[in-house]
Amino acid sequence: MKNNAMELNSNYYQSYMKGNYDRVSKNYDDNMDYKWQNDNDPRYDFENTVLSACEAKPSNFSALDVGTGTGRISLMIASKFPNANVRGLDQSTQMIEIAKSKTKDMHLKNISFDQYSIETKLPYSEKIFDIVTCSLAMIYFTQKDKFIGETNRILKAGGFCCVSTIGNEDMNSVLEPFWELYYKFNPSFVNTFNPRLSEEQSRKLFEDAGYSGVKVTSFKENVIFGSLRDYMALFNTYGLSGLLFFLPKSAAIQLMDEYQKKLESMCGPDGNLVVLREVLITKGQK
Ligand SMILES: C[S@@+](CC[C@H](N)C(=O)[O-])C[C@H]1O[C@@H](n2cnc3c(N)ncnc32)[C@H](O)[C@@H]1O
Numbered sequence: 001m002k003n004n005a006m007e008l009n010s011n012y013y014q015s016y017m018k019g020n021y022d023r024v025s026k027n028y029d030d031n032m033d034y035k036w037q038n039d040n041d042p043r044y045d046f047e048n049t050v051l052s053a054c055e056a057k058p059s060n061f062s063a064l065d066v067g068t069g070t071g072r073i074s075l076m077i078a079s080k081f082p083n084a085n086v087r088g089l090d091q092s093t094q095m096i097e098i099a100k101s102k103t104k105d106m107h108l109k110n111i112s113f114d115q116y117s118i119e120t121k122l123p124y125s126e127k128i129f130d131i132v133t134c135s136l137a138m139i140y141f142t143q144k145d146k147f148i149g150e151t152n153r154i155l156k157a158g159g160f161c162c163v164s165t166i167g168n169e170d171m172n173s174v175l176e177p178f179w180e181l182y183y184k185f186n187p188s189f190v191n192t193f194n195p196r197l198s199e200e201q202s203r204k205l206f207e208d209a210g211y212s213g214v215k216v217t218s219f220k221e222n223v224i225f226g227s228l229r230d231y232m233a234l235f236n237t238y239g240l241s242g243l244l245f246f247l248p249k250s251a252a253i254q255l256m257d258e259y260q261k262k263l264e265s266m267c268g269p270d271g272n273l274v275v276l277r278e279v280l281i282t283k284g285q286k
Pocket residue numbers: 017018021032066067068069070071072073089090091092095116117118119134135136137140141
């Protein structure tokens with residue numbers, strides 16, 4: 001019973017997120033590039049990790065960015081390293097369309113994109129990449145161990161795998177009240193999403209897959225989210241609003257009503273919500 005529920009939730013989540021990124025694609029860059037008011041969003045630390053891995057390779061290296069979205073990381077690599085050969089993979093056709101149009105605007109010839117949804121395999125032969133990156137996408141992969149194993153399979157010896165993902169403490173102050181309410185309205189719900197990882201879990205994923213010199217860094221910052229409205233936009237992007245479809249309409253409305261009241265009480269006198277974010281950056285070498 002529990003297994004069925006878990007499978008159902010995983011399937012639901014995958015298909016919901018697939019549609020969700022198509023829906024949010026047009027506004028994704030605006031939201032991602034939205035500078036938090038104190039301007040120290042820990043997500044951006046990942047770029048430096050990736051750049052240092054690229055600099056350690058001969059200039060004609062090959063790189064794959066998994067869950068590339070609108071190409072934030074893959075386009076950065078392709079533009080900074082013109083001799084490199086870069087691929088970006090994503091399940092969302094619309095996100096890839098935007099990445100492709102940015103490629104054109106940037107006149108880049110050393111990058112291509114593959115539309116593919118990862119289940120347990122990556123669609124590449126073994127030992128063909130020098131670098132594999134994955135920025136803020138692993139949270140959606142239900143079998144993270146298989147995914148990290150696959151990155152190892154497709155890397156050449158000495159290749160680097162760099163992954164940024166959401167840490168255990170990310171946004172707890174605003175997410176815990178949501179889950180509390182959600183279980184109240186849907187007590188039999190089995191939560192399989194568990195997208196966050198601890199530093200130990202991330203290290204173990206890499207070491208079990210055969211990586212050496214694994215380095216996990218946790219970046220935590222108190223981030224000013226802006227108003228409650230700004231937060232709700234992110235809440236929708238996260239896909240959590242999709243869970244409301246498991247509930248009768250009246251319960252969903254009541255839940256969101258209670259949730260917003262709770263969030264309002266957490267806003268400062270200026271109406272802003274300050275939230276602790278945690279991003280884990282893990283790098284390993286094959
Ligand atoms: C938060 S976005 C990150 C995009 C980009 N890496 C960045 O840092 O801006 C997550 C991306 O993962 C992609 N994604 C989610 N599940 C996936 C799957 N199973 N296979 C391939 N891509 C997936 C989504 O379509 C989305 O573009």
